[in-house]
Amino acid sequence: MKNNENNENNQWGEPISSGTQVVGPYFGAYGGAFIPEILYSTIEELKEEFHKAKNDPAFWEEYKALMSNYSCRPTPLTYAERLTEHFKGAKIFIKREDLNHTGAHKANNVMGQGLLVKRMGKTRVIAETGAGQHGVATATMAARFGFDCTIYMGEVDVKRQRPNVFWMERLGATVVAVKEGTRILKDAINEAMRDWVSNMDSTHYVLGTACGPHPFPEMVSYFQSIIGIEARKQILQQHGALPARVYACVGGGSNAMGIFSGFFDDPVELVGVEAGGYGLSTGQHASRLSSNDSSIGVAQGYKTYFLQNHEGQMKETHSVSAGLDYVGVSPILANFKETGRVRFEAATDKEVIEALTLSIKKEGLIPALESAHAFVQAFKEAPELSADKAIIINQSGRGDKDIFTVADAYADPAWREFIIAKAEEYHE
Amino acid sequence: MNKTKVTEYIENQLKKKKILLMTHIVCGYPDFETSYRIVEEMVKAGVDMMELQIPFSEPIADGPVILHANQKSLESGTTVKDCLDFARKVTSDFEIPFLFMSYYNILFKAGVDTFVKEMASRGLQGAIVPDLPPEEGSKYLSCMDEKGLSPVFIFTPNTSFERMKYIANLARGFVYCVARKGVTGLDTSFSDKLETYLQQCREAVQLPIALGFGVKDKSDVNFLIGKADIAIVGTQSIRVVEQQGLKALGPFIAGLRD
Numbered sequence: 001m002k003n004n005e006n007n008e009n010n011q012w013g014e015p016i017s018s019g020t021q022v023v024g025p026y027f028g029a030y031g032g033a034f035i036p037e038i039l040y041s042t043i044e045e046l047k048e049e050f051h052k053a054k055n056d057p058a059f060w061e062e063y064k065a066l067m068s069n070y071s072c073r074p075t076p077l078t079y080a081e082r083l084t085e086h087f088k089g090a091k092i093f094i095k096r097e098d099l100n101h102t103g104a105h106k107a108n109n110v111m112g113q114g115l116l117v118k119r120m121g122k123t124r125v126i127a128e129t130g131a132g133q134h135g136v137a138t139a140t141m142a143a144r145f146g147f148d149c150t151i152y153m154g155e156v157d158v159k160r161q162r163p164n165v166f167w168m169e170r171l172g173a174t175v176v177a178v179k180e181g182t183r184i185l186k187d188a189i190n191e192a193m194r195d196w197v198s199n200m201d202s203t204h205y206v207l208g209t210a211c212g213p214h215p216f217p218e219m220v221s222y223f224q225s226i227i228g229i230e231a232r233k234q235i236l237q238q239h240g241a242l243p244a245r246v247y248a249c250v251g252g253g254s255n256a257m258g259i260f261s262g263f264f265d266d267p268v269e270l271v272g273v274e275a276g277g278y279g280l281s282t283g284q285h286a287s288r289l290s291s292n293d294s295s296i297g298v299a300q301g302y303k304t305y306f307l308q309n310h311e312g313q314m315k316e317t318h319s320v321s322a323g324l325d326y327v328g329v330s331p332i333l334a335n336f337k338e339t340g341r342v343r344f345e346a347a348t349d350k351e352v353i354e355a356l357t358l359s360i361k362k363e364g365l366i367p368a369l370e371s372a373h374a375f376v377q378a379f380k381e382a383p384e385l386s387a388d389k390a391i392i393i394n395q396s397g398r399g400d401k402d403i404f405t406v407a408d409a410y411a412d413p414a415w416r417e418f419i420i421a422k423a424e425e426y427h428e
Numbered sequence: 429m430n431k432t433k434v435t436e437y438i439e440n441q442l443k444k445k446k447i448l449l450m451t452h453i454v455c456g457y458p459d460f461e462t463s464y465r466i467v468e469e470m471v472k473a474g475v476d477m478m479e480l481q482i483p484f485s486e487p488i489a490d491g492p493v494i495l496h497a498n499q500k501s502l503e504s505g506t507t508v509k510d511c512l513d514f515a516r517k518v519t520s521d522f523e524i525p526f527l528f529m530s531y532y533n534i535l536f537k538a539g540v541d542t543f544v545k546e547m548a549s550r551g552l553q554g555a556i557v558p559d560l561p562p563e564e565g566s567k568y569l570s571c572m573d574e575k576g577l578s579p580v581f582i583f584t585p586n587t588s589f590e591r592m593k594y595i596a597n598l599a600r601g602f603v604y605c606v607a608r609k610g611v612t613g614l615d616t617s618f619s620d621k622l623e624t625y626l627q628q629c630r631e632a633v634q635l636p637i638a639l640g641f642g643v644k645d646k647s648d649v650n651f652l653i654g655k656a657d658i659a660i661v662g663t664q665s666i667r668v669v670e671q672q673g674l675k676a677l678g679p680f681i682a683g684l685r686d
Binding site: 032033034035036037038039040041042180181186190193194197198199200295297298299300301306308310311312313314 | 484485486487488489491495496499502507508509531532533534536537538558559560561563564581582583584586587588591595606609610611614
């Protein structure tokens with residue numbers, strides 16, 4: 001807790017320790033802004049507005065008030081007593097980002113960017129989405145603020161996550177199924193960029209994760225840092241000490257940046273868990289920082305580790321969770337990999353379903369498949385730690401959206417029957 | 429600043445022609461044999477310069493037609509090395525200058541200095557890298573300068589005059605003026621507003637200026653005479669080949685100018 005006093009005296013009166021570590025455009029060798037010239041002035045405007053907001057204490061207060069009145073913040077930190085008993089090791093605490101309005105940490109970022117959009121006087125928002133959580137969150141924010149909204153989503157993901165598409169459309173968003181490339185998250189980002197270079201005057205691109213050109217990694221981390229600020233306070237209250245380790249899943253990296261932000265300056269081990277897919281040895285995964293299959297590159301506006309071939313073409317990735325199925329990773333986390341501040345691991349699809357099963361049975365918690373990756377690694381390590389230690393898992397989202405994928409993974413016969421009956425009903 | 433070969437070439441051609449024509453192909457689309465024949469047809473029809481695009485999996489500045497061509501080329505197995513070999517062939521067989529167009533990751537992965545050396549050894553004269561702003565490109569700029577190649581930079585209607593002058597200082601060969609917002613291949617309105625923009629571009633830079641994005645037919649090219657030095661026809665020639673076949677390409681290109 002070496003910087004604790006400083007932390008308590010920062011500009012928002014919050015114990016945040018992230019401020020000095022997540023200032024772009026570069027994080028070590030990673031980050032930057034590799035953007036087409038047409039976006040230069042738009043990005044400049046965004047940077048200026050964001051920095052004005054960041055330096056305005058009233059803005060953070062406005063943001064916090066919005067999040068507490070509209071999105072259940074602060075979200076609880078739940079002591080998982082039965083899981084703790086099960087593993088007979090460290091006390092397991094779970095940060096409940098699943099209780100945000102729209103069911104995931106994505107709300108933090110979109111509501112924050114929504115406030116910026118209002119400040120910039122723009123009237124339309126666009127976003128990419130993988131699992132659909134960020135899309136639903138953005139569509140919700142647009143409805144709340146009265147913005148027009150278009151969501152880009154890979155065709156493969158549209159198929160995997162129809163319930164989220166349904167809700168985005170009900171919320172008034174236009175959902176565009178992207179048929180280019182591998183038809184997943186990265187292709188949705190490309191398509192959103194193409195919209196943005198056409199409509200930047202009226203439109204803000206609500207990038208959903210701590211990736212993309214500067215200032216997005218810094219800005220998204222800033223809004224998500226509310227998770228870590230709360231979690232640090234809560235663990236000190238409930239456990240009386242800092243946690244030994246904090247676990248978060250890593251797709252683009254926004255929920256990980258969020259919860260890690262509370263602990264950067266503390267003697268707390270930070271563990272990011274990526275999608276191991278069918279296993280790292282199969283090559284079919286989305287592990288950028290925990291495998292040797294990635295290399296440094298520049299795409300989608302920023303420099304980081306990408307899963308790409310030796311000539312720089314992006315590879316196909318695989319994960320059971322659409323939200324982690326991405327070729328790049330936050331440049332801030334790439335830098336923390338290099339400095340050793342964050343340890344990166346991978347969880348396979350199979351392990352994820354097992355961890356999900358256990359947390360449902362033991363705690364009545366249904367983490368999203370994405371979040372369940374963090375549970376896998378925490379479950380592996382909890383028994384190594386003594387009972388006086390605590391660990392925190394970030395449950396970044398809720399898993400009921402994944403009912404189709406999860407039911408398939410369980411090969412539940414009654415579910416199958418239900419779907420067939422439902423389909424027949426529609427055929428008639 | 430010494431004039432690069434590209435600038436000298438453009439200035440010489442402008443003594444003979446009112447406006448020059450630069451076209452664009454995606455290497456290996458639909459295959460390398462056809463790519464070669466497209467180049468051949470274009471050169472025969474009087475094209476003054478050409479962009480050879482190395483396909484990339486994430487071409488964020490390209491619209492549907494060129495995006496599709498990028499994907500198809502990659503799916504058929506096109507590699508960067510294939511594109512370099514192809515460049516060697518066309519630069520030896522045809523007299524006009526050829527430039528590479530691609531995204532920065534292609535250069536970055538090869539190593540910027542290695543890539544620039546490869547370009548020079550294959551007779552290419554410049555490059556257009558739309559996702560590499562000058563702020564991020566100091567190594568690229570020095571490597572290109574060392575080999576006498578032209579790093580072509582971009583002006584847009586959103587670029588302030590002050591920034592145009594900053595970019596003009598670093599640009600070589602010519603400046604690529606994007607006609608409008610958006611991606612390649614969509615319609616552009618050829619209007620007074622475009623003329624004012626081109627005047628501003630002209631004022632900001634001494635190099636020749638080229639206008640691209642949405643240039644489709646003779647009336648567009650005619651509009652640009654006296655306002656720009658080079659008309660860039662990208663997507664439309666790909667469309668012509670896709671819709672009417674290779675035979676239609678020569679007449680299309682020849683018909684763009686009187």
